Amino acid sequence: MSTPPLASGPQGPDALRPLLATVLDALDSGARARGGPLPAGGPDAVTARLLHAVGDLLPAHGDPDALHTLVHALAEGSADPAHPHCTAHLHGPPLAVATAADLAASALNPSLDSWDQAPAASALEALLTRTLAAHAGLTDALVTTGGTEANQLALLLARETHGPTLRLICGANAHHSLPRAAWLLGLPAPHILPTPTGTLDPTALTTALTTLPAPHTPVIVAATAGTTDAGLIDPLPAIGALCHTHGARLHIDAAYGGGLLFSDRRRPLLTGLDTAHTVTLDLHKLGWQPAAAGLLALRDPNDLTALHHHADYLNATDDTDAGLPDLLGRSLRTTRRPDVLKIAVTLKTLGRTGLATLVDQVCDHAHHLADLITAHPRLELHAPPTISTVLFRPTDATDTAVAETRRRLLTDGHAVLGRARQDGRLWLKATLLNPHTRPADLAALLHLVEGNTPT
Numbered sequence: 001m002s003t004p005p006l007a008s009g010p011q012g013p014d015a016l017r018p019l020l021a022t023v024l025d026a027l028d029s030g031a032r033a034r035g036g037p038l039p040a041g042g043p044d045a046v047t048a049r050l051l052h053a054v055g056d057l058l059p060a061h062g063d064p065d066a067l068h069t070l071v072h073a074l075a076e077g078s079a080d081p082a083h084p085h086c087t088a089h090l091h092g093p094p095l096a097v098a099t100a101a102d103l104a105a106s107a108l109n110p111s112l113d114s115w116d117q118a119p120a121a122s123a124l125e126a127l128l129t130r131t132l133a134a135h136a137g138l139t140d141a142l143v144t145t146g147g148t149e150a151n152q153l154a155l156l157l158a159r160e161t162h163g164p165t166l167r168l169i170c171g172a173n174a175h176h177s178l179p180r181a182a183w184l185l186g187l188p189a190p191h192i193l194p195t196p197t198g199t200l201d202p203t204a205l206t207t208a209l210t211t212l213p214a215p216h217t218p219v220i221v222a223a224t225a226g227t228t229d230a231g232l233i234d235p236l237p238a239i240g241a242l243c244h245t246h247g248a249r250l251h252i253d254a255a256y257g258g259g260l261l262f263s264d265r266r267r268p269l270l271t272g273l274d275t276a277h278t279v280t281l282d283l284h285k286l287g288w289q290p291a292a293a294g295l296l297a298l299r300d301p302n303d304l305t306a307l308h309h310h311a312d313y314l315n316a317t318d319d320t321d322a323g324l325p326d327l328l329g330r331s332l333r334t335t336r337r338p339d340v341l342k343i344a345v346t347l348k349t350l351g352r353t354g355l356a357t358l359v360d361q362v363c364d365h366a367h368h369l370a371d372l373i374t375a376h377p378r379l380e381l382h383a384p385p386t387i388s389t390v391l392f393r394p395t396d397a398t399d400t401a402v403a404e405t406r407r408r409l410l411t412d413g414h415a416v417l418g419r420a421r422q423d424g425r426l427w428l429k430a431t432l433l434n435p436h437t438r439p440a441d442l443a444a445l446l447h448l449v450e451g452n453t454p455t
Helices: 012-034 042-054 066-076 096-108 119-135 147-162 177-184 202-211 236-246 257-262 301-307 317-321 340-375 399-412 439-451
Strands: 140-144 167-171 191-193 219-224 249-253 278-282 294-298 379-381 389-394 418-422 425-431
Touching: 012 066, 012 096, 042 066, 096 340, 119 140, 119 294, 119 340, 140 147, 140 301, 147 177, 147 219, 147 249, 147 278, 147 294, 147 301, 167 177, 167 202, 191 202, 202 219, 202 236, 219 236, 236 249, 257 278, 257 340, 294 301, 340 379, 340 389, 340 439, 379 439, 389 399, 399 418, 399 425, 399 439
Parallel strands: 167 191, 167 219, 219 249, 249 278
Antiparallel strands: 140 294, 278 294, 379 389, 389 425, 418 425
């Protein structure tokens, strides 16, 4: 058997071209076989089809058709985030230009743990992180795998700056990764404030900051700009002012809402973001990037000294003294792929106005869907959308019926809706991230919900 060709090197492009054609054909045939936003039949049926298509995954002799077979099977059995009825999660359809750039990153395969593995990629990462941090009113940023890693790093940097007694205060609306990060880092149990309105109440926060900490106990407050359940934004200016008054560190999780920074129309929703010490951003949400594309932006670059780490084979002292960049302090990971390439290509290709158009389109879609629900005699809207998430439910339906409606649509492969509990009731959640969605698609989605609600 001849040696398989490589993706990089002089022969790389010629080796990739026919394989790309195979992948594109399999993506197309798999999507047509699926026929909707989700494969029909539920978990058992999807697993059975996949196992039948794949067969022996490690045969004695290789299968030249394996690429087509597996890509087709994956596409047929995938949830398609580009389908207008796939709206459950903060997991959007990636832009074609970003996906193409990601192919180049995979082919070149640089690793951002030492300069000699990624000369241009390390320079591009430095440029990109400074650019996006400045756009958020901060100084620098680290590239992460997403919001969870960024939130963990935010608490880690705070702990290393303020000590192991650091106490996290956040709302019940905060992302689950924040209290989990406090547990992971061995911090005291977080103080979680009730959020009956869906956002962090400055009055409740004032009480907590005044009465909760023991003397000289350092505190970090975590606010949210774009909650996972309803897309709500905490009152950032008031929270920032309270943190300043009480000497508390402020972290803002803007994994969802951070994309509003690109829109002149909606950027004011993030007023106060620049008062934070750290901010989580995640461009595989309102940035249309293939996962992963997270960042942690920070105000004080000195916080990064906590991440300094020495490994002689990667950042020898004499090398760094001679001018080779030290990359180990830019992440807790060692091997890191250049996720910055796809982000940089997107920013350069679309510019601020192009990205703003996408942001405004999906937010406008959410308002249109809300209007359709308000006008519908058998559907109930929870509240007007803040970003691009809409909560609704069939009028007078029980929570059991709402849950069953969602599962019916999933099992039949007709629609992918999320679920959220607000005001003590269960709601269907539509998170609109596809700028190509049409008004007719939204009307059809509501028709599916109405037709699948148990009576």
